[in-house]
Amino acid sequence: MKRSSSKSSTVDANTTPSARNTGNSSALDRLQLKWNGWGTTSHPNPLPDGAPQWSLLRDVLGIETLPATPAKKLADCVLPLNQLPAAAKHGLEEIVGADNVHVSDFERAFHARGQSYHDLLHLRAGKLSLAPDAVVYPQSSSQVERILALCAERNIAVVPFGGGSSVVGGINAHAKSVGGPVITVDMSAMNNVLKIDKHAMTATIETGIYGPDLEHQLAKQGVTLSHFPQSFQFSTLGGWIAASGAGQQSNRYGKAGKWFVGAKLATPQGTWDTEAFPASAAGPNLAQLLCGSEGTLGIMCEATVKIHEIPKAKDYRGYLLPDFETGLALARQINHADIPIAMLRLSDPDETGYFQAFSAGVASGFKAALQKLYLRWKRMGNTPCLLLIGLEGDPSTVAWARAQTSALCSKAGALSLGTGPGKKWYHSRFDSPFARDPMLDRGIGVDTLETAASWPNLLELQAKVRTAILEAISADSPEQSENPSAPSDNPKNAASRTSRTSRKGICMSHLSHSYPDGASLYFTFLFPRDLEDDVAQWQKIKRAATDAITAQGGTISHHHGVGTDHAPWLEEEKGAIGMNLLRQLKAELDPKGIMNPGKLIR
């Protein structure tokens, strides 16, 4: 089932991400990947039984024993009946070859949903009602165009799929209507770097390429895109653009919209080569509409992106601030001072304490761990905040930026921690997602969400969203319900429940992408799963957090996207006129509405 592009050499996909990053590489082998979790099946479990972190987690969440809550095996799951007419399947096989149209249980389950907590709840419970009827692996732009023409003609929904790492329901296999056919177009075989121009510092690349493969191909020419989201190892160029993503070093390299120049977009109405200029005043920049389009307008087959020389110097270091407000003010000053930083990451006191304790494997409990840290970081009071500043580029630029940032940090009363915390973060910067599956196996829920707002709104937004999340977690939860399968938002049902348990969660946040006018805040929260109705539990938390975000002037997403999860809040953000514009754009390119139904536009 391994896909390989006809145009590039292949390699054993069963290598570790780091090995893949330095070897000759190609598409990831789907069979080596978890169909219902993060990463490869062979990836070591970062939280084996007996790991000291379990004690910390029990302490933090106030639970004495952690239940065993394993995921269902694929063999025990039932997939929906295949709705794809035989003639349509035959038509797809004629376009891409029979080898590249798949209807196996594994392929359908692997492409059923993304990687949101909500998705994992469904996948792990074996609720596969959304699985695509077929998965198609095109090898060329013209094949993609033909697939879309066929699907438009036959009214088949099409879900574009890169790495499948969406955490907002962005690639879930919704049909156009209940019972209608839906296929997923997996772009991973289109993974060639087509052109590198070192004068223009742009590259034209097929969009199905995974992060490590992309950087490996570019590195051969001494260049880099340097888009490193946390999902880097398991996400693709096309997904980054479609979701308007941000890499961890976005201060230097920008969100997708900054490095995206233009694309070849296949649509049901034909293929569109967008404008692709350094800058233009020839009407609105229409190519930019693809950033955040989430596959609802068509499928990007190739993209031209801005690249950089591989930075000769990197400097990542930590500082400690006495509180979050002081840290926010410092972050704002650094952004206003036009210092060329690559990254600035400010953790709130909870995250500062928790992550230090967690990554150190401290067994003596959360508070003890924090106290230890406080001792080490004397003078910092009881709400210390870790600030990481990352610099990349020419050695002289890095040295200059380091002097500038150090001066501002000193002035703000920051305690320099040296390069240790920076190196530690850098080394483990893609690791967090691997901890989620083992936590889910032991009754612990973990989810993240994020926003961006202007500087004056950030402090209150952080406090309000944190409170909303913690209150939603700890709100009286039913131990029993008369009808557990009914939706939790049925008032009758909710009223009939007996309120007896109160859960304890932890909510941490950090500022991780910053701009002259504001910044992004990222929230991570852990909580004991409501094993009776964990989807309703998640919906309650999600609703509370997102309502708080919008009430405080934040966007519903800075870099995760909208998908199905944020779609209910989009109109409030875009306005009725904005939503009408989105619908018109879609109607023009996708008049039958086959492209990624349910995403962005409900």
Add this chain to the structure above:
Amino acid sequence: MKRSSSKSSTVDANTTPSARNTGNSSALDRLQLKWNGWGTTSHPNPLPDGAPQWSLLRDVLGIETLPATPAKKLADCVLPLNQLPAAAKHGLEEIVGADNVHVSDFERAFHARGQSYHDLLHLRAGKLSLAPDAVVYPQSSSQVERILALCAERNIAVVPFGGGSSVVGGINAHAKSVGGPVITVDMSAMNNVLKIDKHAMTATIETGIYGPDLEHQLAKQGVTLSHFPQSFQFSTLGGWIAASGAGQQSNRYGKAGKWFVGAKLATPQGTWDTEAFPASAAGPNLAQLLCGSEGTLGIMCEATVKIHEIPKAKDYRGYLLPDFETGLALARQINHADIPIAMLRLSDPDETGYFQAFSAGVASGFKAALQKLYLRWKRMGNTPCLLLIGLEGDPSTVAWARAQTSALCSKAGALSLGTGPGKKWYHSRFDSPFARDPMLDRGIGVDTLETAASWPNLLELQAKVRTAILEAISADSPEQSENPSAPSDNPKNAASRTSRTSRKGICMSHLSHSYPDGASLYFTFLFPRDLEDDVAQWQKIKRAATDAITAQGGTISHHHGVGTDHAPWLEEEKGAIGMNLLRQLKAELDPKGIMNPGKLIR
């Protein structure tokens, strides 16, 4: 006829631009402005009879005597019959007050066309067929919304007007159809700074505000937008955004799309408050569609923009490069080195020689002037190119950037000229447009056009466009034609002409806005006017230049916009699908097609 906002104090608009920039200020008094040329009527003529530059111009253009070609006086012009129904005029008066609806000859003529060479040919000849039937000065967003609703109901075309400085036919008063009514909505009374947020470093400002007034209001709070196009004194915030403009210091402050955050847009479908976040992944950024929308989607009433502390240090200095190719390579290196420059401007050899001679008022002829410069700039061969680098910001940043740029310049073999050329340029940076009217009075045509392309395309693009312009100028031109009023592209007519004269022009260019992936090139060309059919002459040159630009991979405009002049080339740049998207966006917001007809979309 002076307009004043009800919300801000007024001042005598008959002050010099610099005085207006430091005094309490408001909308410019239309009666003090030329209705058929650049600036105020009281502005001193930079080229009086006997000025030494006339000798240089005669020399450069190879003509012994310069004819007197004065513009027609307004009193001698005939305006078209007013098509606006009395009921509609009454309706407009009900919305904005009778004092703010104008139908005088002066108001209609003043708002008839913009400031392109093509426009000036029509205005100076008294060809006022495009004049609006009424000019309306709204005082508030709600008035603008009501105006558009009324015009939609009555099928009246609406031309949004800021400073009227478009050089691409962007505000020409086209009706929806021949003989239909058209009004111009002059936004200059909406000129209030509504909010300045020094934490977010954003300001919310009414869009009718002129450049000097805007900077004056911001300066009171110690901040600046620093958008300084050459038209700065006579253009407005709304126009800058609508045309996707660029200020001279765009390397630091960005094109409009970079500093534009969001807007309140009045449309025939109601008012839309766009998203306005530091960054977002909540679907495509729809607010950005307003950059370059040219009034075809609605009228921006307020805009939120990014502001900066007023830079404490400025450093503008000159270097001399042996040739344009060396200069381009150096400009590219500086852009790739991530040095925080504010401006980089590289003149080609023609511009280097001509502007030095012209501004020095050298009377001894162009070649002699050049030779003198060559002597001064020894070692530079016969194609020296002036490079200006402008730095702005914190003194330490400026010092650091100066060291970085100096090192790269030295390495490239540049000869440092010190701060003299930089200061000279800075002092006269808004002056060029004032020289056009006196040249037009003496039979000399002068026009400019610009593009942007990726670095690898720039050298050949510069050469090809220059050649195209010079060939179009010098192509055999008829001394007489049997039917001078027929269009020049009528082959029969062209064939019947007698070819006898060959004109000599000069074409100069410079790189003036640069990016990691490419840069803008700006062309200025002077030529003896074909007094028999100067519109056809202009069309021939424009067509040749724009065809050459698109053939060499350039955009049809980097910062002037599309208007009516570039509209024929837009589909080649946007693609058929892109044009369909534009039409759909317009159809959604402006279903009757009343907004700025003929611009952007033909």
